Amino acid sequence: MERFGFVGLPNAGKSSLYNALTGGGALAAPYAFATTDPNVGVAKVFDERLDRLAEMSASKNVVPASVEFTDIGGLVEGASKGEGLGNKFLAGIREADAIVYVLRAFADVDVPGPTDPLEHLRVLEVELAIADLETIERQIEKRRKAASSTGDRDGLADVAALDAAKESLEAGAPIYRGDVDPGLRERLAPFFLLTDKPVLAVVNVGEDDLDRVDEIIAPVVAELGGRAEVFGACVQLEAEAALLPRAERAELLDGLGLGEGALPRFITAAYHALGLRTFLTTGEKESRAWTFREGSTAPEAAGRIHTDFQRGFIRAEVIQWQELLDAGSWVAARESGRMRVEGKDYIVVDGDVMEFRFNV
Numbered sequence: 505m506e507r508f509g510f511v512g513l514p515n516a517g518k519s520s521l522y523n524a525l526t527g528g529g530a531l532a533a534p535y536a537f538a539t540t541d542p543n544v545g546v547a548k549v550f551d552e553r554l555d556r557l558a559e560m561s562a563s564k565n566v567v568p569a570s571v572e573f574t575d576i577g578g579l580v581e582g583a584s585k586g587e588g589l590g591n592k593f594l595a596g597i598r599e600a601d602a603i604v605y606v607l608r609a610f611a612d613v614d615v616p617g618p619t620d621p622l623e624h625l626r627v628l629e630v631e632l633a634i635a636d637l638e639t640i641e642r643q644i645e646k647r648r649k650a651a652s653s654t655g656d657r658d659g660l661a662d663v664a665a666l667d668a669a670k671e672s673l674e675a676g677a678p679i680y681r682g683d684v685d686p687g688l689r690e691r692l693a694p695f696f697l698l699t700d701k702p703v704l705a706v707v708n709v710g711e712d713d714l715d716r717v718d719e720i721i722a723p724v725v726a727e728l729g730g731r732a733e734v735f736g737a738c739v740q741l742e743a744e745a746a747l748l749p750r751a752e753r754a755e756l757l758d759g760l761g762l763g764e765g766a767l768p769r770f771i772t773a774a775y776h777a778l779g780l781r782t783f784l785t786t787g788e789k790e791s792r793a794w795t796f797r798e799g800s801t802a803p804e805a806a807g808r809i810h811t812d813f814q815r816g817f818i819r820a821e822v823i824q825w826q827e828l829l830d831a832g833s834w835v836a837a838r839e840s841g842r843m844r845v846e847g848k849d850y851i852v853v854d855g856d857v858m859e860f861r862f863n864v
C-alpha cells in the first residue's frame with residue numbers, strides 16, 4: 505500500500521492529523537517530542553461513487569480504497585546535528601512514497617512553539633536538504649572516481665545527476681521544487697533523496713481563524729509555487745470530529761461552515777498526487793474500490809485483485825460508474841448493450857466498474 509510520511513516541527517499537530525485521518529490511536533500532547541516511535545495507520549479514501557454503487561447492488565460489504573500514513577516525531581533546527589530526536593526522523597520517511605508537511609498556524613498559549621507556517625516550512629526544508637546533501641556526499645566522490653577511471657557512461661550520468669541535485673539544494677531549492685533537468689532527475693530515484701518525493705502541505709489553522717483560512721495559507725501557497733498542493737484545516741477540530749459517528753461528524757463540521765471538513769479532499773488529493781486511480785467492483789456480496797496506477801492495462805488492474813486474475817486474464821466487462829447507475833443494474837447494462845468488452849490492451853480509466861473473465 506502507498507505510504508505518506510508526516511514531517512513537521514514539534515507541536516505542529518502531526519499526531520492530531522494522524523488521529524483525524526485514521527480514527528485515533530496516537531498521543532497528541534502539548535509538549536515537544538510527544539511522539540518518539542512512529543505511528544503507522546490506514547486512512548480510507550472517501551468515494552461517493554462507491555457508496556452509490558453499493559446502494560444499487562444492496563451490497564452486504566463496502567470496502568473503500570486506502571492509503572497509509574506514518575506519524576513521526578517532530579524535527580527541529582539542527583536535527584541533522586543531533587538536536588531534538590536527531591536523525592531519527594530519517595528512518596520514518598525514507599521509505600515513504602510522498603511527504604506531508606504539517607505546518608502550524610494556530611496560536612495557543614498552552615502549546616509552545618512558533619506559529620508562522622513559513623518559518624516551519626523553512627526549518628523543515630533546511631533539515632531535509634542537509635540530510636540529502638549528506639547522502640549525495642557519500643555517493644558522489646566514489647562514483648566519480650569509479651566512473652572516470654572506467655569511462656562508464658551510465659556512471660558519469662549518475663554523477664551529473666548528483667551534481668545537479670547538489671547544486672539545487674545548495675541554492676536552497678529542494679529537488680521537488682527545484683529545476684533539475686527531468687532526464688537527470690530520473691537518475692536520482694535509486695538514491696531515495698527525501699526532497700525528491702512528492703509533497704503535500706497541511707497548514708494547521710486555529711479554530712478562531714476558520715473564516716480566513718485562504719488568507720492564512722496564501723503565503724505558503726505562494727512559496728511552494730504550485731509544486732505542492734496546500735490544504736488549510738483546523739486539525740484539532742477535525743480530529744475531534746473523527747471520533748464521532750459519521751452523521752454527528754457531518755453535523756458538527758457542517759455547523760461550523762466546514763462542509764465535510766478538509767480531510768476527505770486532502771486524502772483524495774494525496775491519492776492522486778501519487779498517480780493512483782480507482783476502479784470498482786460491485787455485487788450483492790461486496791462493493792469495493794481498488795487502487796491502480798494511472799496508465800495500467802486491464803490485466804494489471806485485475807492483478808490488484810488476485811495474481812491469478814492477471815495471469816489467466818481473458819477479457820473484462822467494463823462500464824463507467826455513472827453509466828452503470830443510469831442503467832440500474834449490471835444485467836440491465838449488459839442487456840441494453842452499454843457494457844463494453846475489453847481485452848488485454850485496454851487502459852483502465854478512473855471510475856471504471858469492472859468484472860474479469862480469467863482462466864487458470
Ligand SMILES: Nc1nc2c(ncn2[C@@H]2O[C@H](COP(=O)(O)OP(=O)(O)OP(=O)(O)O)[C@@H](O)[C@H]2O)c(=O)[nH]1
Pocket residue numbers: 512513514515516517518519520521531532533534535536537538539540576577578579610611612615708709710711738739740741
Ligand atoms: N488550539 C489548537 N491546538 C491544537 C491544534 N492542533 C493540535 N493542537 C494541540 O497541539 C498539541 C500538539 O499536537 P500534536 O498533534 O501532539 O503535535 P505533534 O506534531 O504530533 O508533536 P510532536 O509529536 O511532539 O512532534 C496538542 O496538545 C494538540 O491538542 C489546533 O488546530 N488548535
Ligand SMILES: [Mg+2]
Pocket residue numbers: 518519520531532538539575576577578
Ligand atoms: Mg506527535
